[in-house]
Structures are given as structure tokens and as C-alpha cells.
Amino acid sequence: MSEIQATRRRLWRRLTLACGSALSLVSLTACDLAPEYHPATFVVPASWQGQGPFHVATPADETLPTNWWTGFGDPMLNSLEDRATAGNADLQASAERFIQARSMVVQARAQLLPHLGLEAGASDNKQSVNRLFRYKGPVTSADAYYQGVASWEPDFWSEIRNQVRAQKQYAQQKAADFAMARLSTQAELATDYIELRGYDAQIAIYKQSIAYYQKALSITQNQLENQAAPRLDVARAQAQLYSTQAAELDIEAARGVTEHAIAILTNASPSSFHIPADQTLVFNNPNVPAGIPSELLQRRPDIASAERAMAQSNRDIGIARAAFYPHINFNLLGGFDSNNLDLSTLSNSLWSYGAGLSMPLFEGGMRRAELQRSWSEYRETRDEYRHTVLAAFREVEDGLTNTNRLTLENDAMQKAVAATLATQNMTMTLYQGGVGTYLEAIFAQVQTLETRIHQVEIATRMYQAKVSLIRALGGGWDVKTLPTMDQTLSIDPLQYDHLHHPNTVGGVTISQHPEQFENLANPAPTAPAASAGSQLTPLPSPSPAAQTH
Template sequence: MKRHVKPAAGRAGKLVGILLALVAPLAGCSLAPVYTPPHTTLLPMSYKGTGPFVLAHPDDELAHGPWWNMFGNTELDQLETELDAANPDLKAAQETYTQARDVVAEARSQLFPQLSAQAFASQNAESAHTLFHSLASSPSLPLEEASLGYGAAASWEPDFWGEIRNRTNFAKASAQATAALVATARLSLEMELASDYMMLRGLDAQQAVYTNTLGYYRDAVNITRLRYTGKIGSGLDLERARDQLATAQAADTDIEAQRAVLEHAIAVLAGQNPSTFSLPPGDLKPLTIPVIPVGVPSELLQRRPDIAASEREMAAANAAIGVARAAFYPNIRLSASFGFEDNGIGLASLPDSLWSVGASALLPLFEGGLRRAEEQQSWSSLHQAADTYRSTVLKAFQQVEDQLSLTTKLATEYKQQSDAVRASVKAQDIAMQLYTSGLNDYLNVTVAQIAALNAELSKVQVKTRRLQAAVDLIGAVGGGWSAQDLPTPDQTVPFQPIAMRTSPQDEHTR
């Protein structure tokens, strides 16, 4: 038995060895184009907009970590911390990165041999009247017999054309892009929470204005009533005063409704139930408008996670070209199996052994243009990714310039509006004094009251917009994120091929 097995095994081994020797020089081949990250050459030396920011050196950027600390508000700090820990949308976005890493592991697994083991046991019986097997012709043949066996098999697809490696590179770049998109989602949610918080405190400040104004309007109603009762004022004056009071009360109630809706939105962003969440009334005064170091324009490309995601999508599209090109070449696969089979329990003996060694190659000859269409599609996807990258860069610069211009104009507007408040309040007081002295018509008082109220409300609204613009400017320059926060290609691999299996929950908490 040994005489027959060894030569056959030797011949099969020689054939496989010859095949490996022929194709081994191609093992390092990759058909993907050489990828170089895009470079935007027409970058300005500085930003056009001016405002409360610092034109910093390349290494002078927003500090890493909680950027909202720049506003000096402990309540905002707490809400943002709760968002990062419990916001369900952010958690869902983070799971997309976990899934992307597992896709990397799936693609990478094809680089390694696939091993399997099997065992079987069966009891088999045939009919007594099976063709060529009757009791009359061959009574000694058994009608029932057991079959037992076990063995192992191995298969491997050598990556001669780089298809598997390019699939892995595609998955790694896609996972990196997903990580950057998660950072973009986190920054967007943090900005939304901060902006909503500024708006809520702005509404509180507007309510404080209405509280003072309603007190003033009630005094005006009392004055006009006394003058009407004393026959020195008209009923028209009294009704105008009542109208002013009721209109202001209605506007104050509307602000209460807006505040309630904003409070609910903040609760959801912080991962809390709106039914049990509440923020006590506050003011804009504890919120400071920070000085924001925007850096130089060339650094913006390294500080925006959406730009990093777009660049990584280009790298993935480049790797996909290598996958499409590899389809034009033979698909080579090596396989081997070995085991024992017997009709009893004495399996581990050479006469009961069985084995197989082989290699196969599949080369497409004619598929109606399928491979060419796939390659052209991959090139088109790369060009599309490049255009998307350029669009993302341009929009990023637009956002920075918008917020720089807005912060500048709003700072000027706030000073102008403060002057308007002082003048309108003084005019309101003078108009009321003249009216009580009988030297002025109440219509002039009404006009002065409306102007004073609108001026004070506008001042609060401008300060709220200044705070929101500061939030948007911080987000436009990346919120302290940098390309160094992006995981490396190797870091996207969730585990090594030979590793102890853990539960999905353990992997989730890593």
C-alpha cells in the first residue's frame, strides 16, 4: 500500500511546486494605480474675513478636547459631556465604524489559507432487489454497512494579482472614511447642542426684557386710567396702553413656547428624556464670546474630518481599480485534503487513509465586455471621488469665510444696537414724562415704547447670534480635530487571524 501512495503524493507535490515556482514572482504584484493624496495648490495665504479670531501659525490651533470650554459655562460643559456619552445618534454612528472594521477583517481573511475539519458517521442499507445486487446472484454481499470517517482540508488563493490586497486596502480606506464621518457627526451634534443652548439662553434674556417691559406697560396703563378717570386723558390713550400690555404679554407667552421646544431638543441631544429634563431660567451673561485661533488656510485640510473622509474615499476608489483590473487575469486556487474512512472504528491506519492535492485556474475569455465595464466604472468612481473632494474643500473654506465675516459684522452690529437701546430707552422716558405733564400725545409714547422694546430685543438677539456664530466658526475650522485623530490603516483591523474569540458584547465595548 505504501508503494502506491508515496509516488502519487510525490507527483502531486511536484506539480504544485512547479506551479508555485512559476507564479511566485507575481505574488507582490498590485494592479491598482499608485495613489498620492490630492494637493490643492491654489490655497490662499490668509482668510479674507476678519473678526474676533487669531491668524495663528500652523501649530497654533484649537486645543484638542472639549472645545465648548471656551465659552466658560459649566452647564454647557455638562450637557456636551452627556451628549458624547449618551446621544443615541452618535452611538449609532459609532457602530458604523465598528461594522466597517469587521468588513476589513472579512476582506483580509482571504489572504490566509482556509482550514477546515470534518467528521461523519452513517449506517447505510440497500434494498435486497437493487440492480446487480440480488440475493440469488450474490448472497455474500452485505445489505447493511457502516461508514465512518474524519479528515481535514485546506485551500488557499494566492494573491498573485493583488486583488485580495486591494479589496483589503479598499476596506481599510473605507473604514478610515467612516471614522472621519463619525467625527463629523459628533462635531455636528456638539455644535447643534451648543447653538440650541445659546438660543435658549437668548430666549431667557428676551423674557427678562419682557418682564421689565411688562412692568413698565402696567404702570402706563395705570397712568392712562388715572388720567382718563380724572377727565384729563382720553379713552383712546387707555386702550392704546392696554393694547401695548396685551401684545407684549402674548409675545412673552410665545417665547415661553419656543423655549419649551428648545429645551426638549436639548434633552434629546444630551440623551435624556424630555419629560424629565429641565433647565432653569438663565441668562447670556455667563457665556463669553471666545477668541478663536483659526490658523492658516493650508492647515484647514488637516483639521476638518469631512475633508479627511472625502480623501479616504478617494483612496478606496483607487484600490477598487486594482480589484477591477485583477479580474482580467487567471484566478488560481490551491487545495488539499486528507482523512481516514472505514466501516468500523479502526480509522487511523494507512490503508484507511485518503487524500487529495490539486490546483485550479480560471481565466475569463469572453464575457460580453463585463470586465471592461467594471474597470471603466471604477475609474469613473475615482474621478467622482476627486470631484467630491474638491467640492468638500471649497465648501469648507466658504464656511470659514462666512463665519469670519459674520462674527465681524455682528460685533459691529452689537455696538450699534447697544447705542440704539440707550437712545430708545431715553426717548421712552422723555415721552412718558411729557405725557404725564400734559405736553405730549400718548401716540408718541406708544411709538417710543415699541422702539425701546424692539431695540432691547434686537440687542439680545444679536448677542445670541454672535455666540452661535462663534460655535459655527469653531465647527468650520474643525472643532480641534486633526488628521492625527484618524485611525491608521492597521488600526482599522479589529483583531488578528489567530486570536481567541470573544463575545460580540466584548467586541462592542472595546
């Protein structure tokens, strides 16, 4: 009876030791050496200033739609934006970088699991009979084997887990980078399109002014023939006409360059891409809700990207700390080996198992330097995050200031255009009546043309400032659209299908067939512009009948 009790006590001690070892292993595996992560918390103003009469923003303000460009009311712009979002090469490449980052998450996670494999081989060997010091045995020998191998490294210090978490955060960063690239592409396209329409309006004004100057030159030539005006007036009229024609050519060249940029953004060759010109600059003035400054941290993809980079650097500290502790790995091998093909017999079996431990003792400060570097890198990403936030605040304030001031400036310039047009008509009438000089007429013509062109430039900048403000506010993006940590995994450990293209997460859309975008000879969309059908107000023509002889 005492032997049975003693045996029970021994078994109980062994079971207790085994359970304690297992619990210790679990507790060690859960040890995370990375510092507890807390995103930076900033004290920000309650509302935007914007250097203008803006009301105090509230969280209940209307948010921007993701297709914000439709607010300008231009079907041509809508078609161009849809084409760029679907087929822009830079956007497709950015989406592929996100997929690559997701694959790196799976690669990092694979280190947490045991690695299993098979090995097999066979050889037939013959020794030279006359070799010096040859062993007096068989000249020929054969060997064949197959075996299974397994290895596993327990993640006692969460080094591998922190690598996985860092890779997941890197994938989230790439998703935010894609959102920022998409927003920048859309904003750049809208800015270029508005600039193109501004050039169209300027060209129309130049053509209208050139026609007016040609008639004015004809009048001065008639005045000269009738000895009612000096040759100087003709020279001045010619100079005014030719310089205006040269200025028109310069604007046409700038329009061509801008059109080429739009073609590239929409995945088309400039040679086959042409947008018909219009005479006026007409867009809807979209409402842009600014919200409150604290919400900007959730709306800007570049801020989210900088925050994810900071979270990665925090995990790198834990990885650097884990390098100071011992690492253990387990290995297992089993199979058959024989000098003939009879491998299935038990006598030809073999196995081997064991464990290894490695721990640094002295490496000249290498690991301490790596830990120091990781802390510095974390502080650097924290500084960069703060800089990104400040830059975003500045861009919003710039956008609010520009949209307000340019709107007021455009209203004033429209009044100035009306006044200079009246002055041009009056001075030309006075010259034809012999009361005024042609120098006064020339001065009025120059002032009128410059004012009209400047008004179009101001209007162009006003609409572009709207685009810049929308981009500064995030273009309707929200940080909630980022994929979660678990969604960044592109495949499961036992998944062998659908490897060509993973499921779409985080709003990162990409075509599975990039060859469909390799036709670069696509023409521009045929949708009408917002200004389609609009015409410039005709200028009163100088009347030859009013000349004084």
C-alpha cells in the same frame, strides 16, 4: 562517475527550476494593478479674507482645544457637553459602525491565509429488498469518515490585498465620520444652549416690559377717570400690553422646544429634563484662531473622510483590473473513510490534492464595464473631495464674516438700546405731564421693546457664529488622530479572547456597556450658568404722582 555527475546536473536543474518558480511566484504576488495613488493637491489662498479686519494668519497661531466649549465660560454648558459626548445615541452608533468596519478588515485579510477545516460524518443505510432493479448485494451498509481540508488562493494580482487596503481605508473613513459626528453633536448642543439662553433673556425683557406696560395702562385709566386723556389712550395701552403678553408666550414655546432638543442630545427624556432660566445672555467671547487655509485640510474630519473614500476608489480600480487575469487555487484533503468504525488503519486512509485555474475568455464586456465604472467612481470621489474642501472654505469664510459683523452690530445695538430706553422714559414723563401724547409714548415703547429684543437676537447669533466658526475649523481635531492602516485590524488571526469589544484606536471612544445609558429619566445638570446671578437693569417706573389732573 559520469552517472553521478549526470544525477547532480539533474538535481541542480530541478533545484534551479524550483527556485525560479518560487521567485516568480513571489514576484507575481507582489504585482499591484491599482494605479499609484496621489491625493489631490489644491492651490489655496495664503490667508483668510473673512470680510473683516483680520490679520494674516500664520502656521504658528494657537490651535483650538478639543474641549473648545469651555471657552464660553459656562459650567452648565460644560456639563451638558460632557454628558452628550459620553452618552449620545447617534455617537454611540457611529462608533459601532467604526468597529464593524474594523471587523470587515479582518474578514478581507483572512482571504490571504490558507483556510483549514475538519469534516466528519457517519451514516447507516438500508435498501428495500423488493426494489426494482436492486443490486444483488448487502441490503444494509454503513459509512463513517473524518478528514481535514485545506484551500488557498495565491494573490498573484494583489486583488485580495487591494480589498484589504480598501477595507482599511474604509475603516479610517468611518473613524473620520465618527469625529465629524462628534463635532457636529457638540456644535449643535452649544448652538441650542446659546439659543435657549437667548430665549431666557428675551422672556425676561418681555416680563419687564409687561410690568412697565401694566403700570402705564393704570396711568392712562387714571387719566381717563380724571378726564385728562381720551378712551383711545386706554385702548392703545391695552393693545400694547396684550400683544406683548402674546409675544412672550410665543418665545416661551420656542424655549420649550429648544430645551427638548437639548434633552435628546444629552440622552434624556424631555419630560424629566429642565434647565433653570436666567435673565441675561452672558458668555465669554472665546478666541478662535483661524490658522491658514492649507491647514484646514488636516483639521476637518469630513475632508479626511472624503479623501479616504477617494483612496478606496483607487484600490477598486486595481480589483477590477485583476479580474482580467487567471486565478489559481490549491486544495488539499486527507482523512479516513470506512464502512465501519475502524477508521484508524492505514488501509482506510484517503487523500487528495490538486490545483485549479480559471480565466475569463468572453463575458460580453462585463469586466470591462466594471473597470470603466471603477474609473468613473474614482473621478466622482475626486470631485466630491474637491466639493467638500470648497464647502469647508466657504464655511470658514462665512464664520469669520459673521463673527466680525455681528460683533460690530451687537455693539451698535447696545447703544441703540440705551437711546430707546431714554426715549421711552422721556415720552412717558411728557405724557404724564400733559405735554406729550400717548401715541408718542406707545411708539417709544414699541421701539424700545423691539430694539432690546433685537439686540438679544443679535448677541445670540454672534455667539452661535462663534460655534459655527469653531465647527468649520474642525473643533481642534487633527488628521493625525486617525488610526493607521495597521491599527484598523480589530483582532489577530489566532486571537480568541476580547472579541466583545476591540481595543480603542483613533480616539473613537465607546462604552462597552450601552445598558448604562438606558435610564432616560435623568434630570438636567445642576451646574450654574455663566449668567447666574445677573439681573436686568431695572426700568424707571412711571410714577402716578406725576400725573396732571
